[in-house]
Amino acid sequence: MRPTRARIHLDALRHNYRHARALGGGKALAVVKADAYGHGAIACARTLDGEADGFGVACIEEALELREAGIRAPIVLLEGFFDAGELPLIERHALWPVVASPWQVEALERHPLQHPLQVWLKLDSGMHRLGLAPGEYLDAWNRVRALPWIGGMVAMTHFSRADELGHPGTSDQLATFDATLARLPPGTPASVANSAALMAWPRTRRDWVRPGLMLYGAHTLDAPCAEAEALRAVMALESKVIAVRELAAGEPIGYGGAFVTTRPTRVGVVAAGYADGYPQYATSGTPVVIDGRAGELIGRVSMDMLTVDLTDHPGAGLGSDIELWGPRLPVADVAAHSGNSPYRLLAGLKRVPRVECGN
Known part of the structure; x- marks a missing residue:
């Protein structure tokens, strides 16, 4: 047999998740999209099942794979849904979609559900990829929050340059997010920190953190960071x-x-x-x-x-x-x-x- 192998050290994955969760101080969403960054989503999710507060995937196909493997923890769809026809499946499997575009808000309004849906509403704080603009965010929040089939909501954003430790972009994005969050009801849960922000930008650690690459023992930080030294390669x-x-x-x-x-x-x-x-x-x-x-x-x-x-x-x-x-x-x-x-x-x-x- 050809001798090339990828050994997946699941004890290292568990260690890295615990490190991320301890840094965040709240709940940590273990991101296992793209087959857990090549490490095997099912094996990684099973390793963290019962310990992880939830899992993050890119799309419903990845979420259903985890559900079929017996994973019952919350699963966040980081790209949300791609058409309204996915909403019945999202409801049936108790998935948590990210809502990041006006058309998704409208789709939620047009499609009543039987069970409360957990929604993460994404703000475009400066990355200019997915997300609602600051000027339209509050209206979208109020419209979604008013729907009787919506349960909890989490305010979120995503950083574009958190791995650049000296760049002001992360602080600028955080200021935009915080200004928007201040207009929401007090105590609104928030999620902003990806792996780089979680390790290098302590002010970004909110109710939910979203460790991805760091779970697998790697990072892209452009300067030394003590919190990265604890990571173990998976x-x-x-x-x-x-x-x-x-x-x-x-x-x-x-x-x-x-x-x-x-x-x-x-x-x-x-x-x-x-x-x-x-x-x-x-x-x-x-x-x-x-x-x-x-x-x-x-x-x-x-x-x-x-x-x-x-x-x-x-x-x-x-x-x-x-x-x-x-x-x-x-x-x-x-x-x-x-x-x-x-x-x-x-x-x-x-x-x-x-x-x-x-x-």
Whole structure:
């Protein structure tokens, strides 16, 4: 069997959720959209079931997958509903939709429901993606709140630059949100903090926080942050050396001869490539871990294989363990060498069997 594996350390997921919830000081929505960022939504939700205050997904299809797996905790549809025809399913499965557009407000008004619906009403505080403009938010809130089939409501927004610790945009967005929240009834529950804000912007920690990437032990913060140091990598992408070549100085390696040896070099061929989700444009020098020691990629990544330098690893050879990212190598470090982000690498994993461990 091909030796490439993604080991999913569920104990690390549990640790990261507890860290996020403790930071928030209130309730924490565990975001498991996009198959839990490539980690397996069902396994991750089951690990946190009974502990997480709720789960966040992108769409109703992802929510129904969790319900069918036995998850009964609240599930927030972060993109809401895409047409009014989804409302009966949302009601039947007790899902909590985000409402972010005037047409969704109108759809709720036109479709009476039999059971109280929990709604998260989203403000566009400056990201300019989804969300109601500040000038229309209060009217939308009052219209939704007046419907007899609406139960609780949460005011929410989303930050666009919370990972940039010195940028004023997050403070500006928070000020816009707080000014709008001040016009709502006192005690209105609020949710504003995503992973980056939760760790680096304490003023954003409200009734609900929404940890996503940090649950999986990664972050995109552009400066050191003490709260990020506690995170544990959940996924370890691993493979093995399947061949060893001894090359003289001046020899090209791989497609295009993009890397040329400058000394006699032992080259390890590893069974992993961009068809598995490893970044195709990772540059020579991208870190790897070889039998527990720091090493590096050399040459271009191909579809099914990549090559690493074994010259300074005399004990390594055929069958040696290669960690491509994981507990000993942050996925963000790999992303930085390939013009990517941890989001893309983790969520883009494919063809690789997941092995769950640490229950």
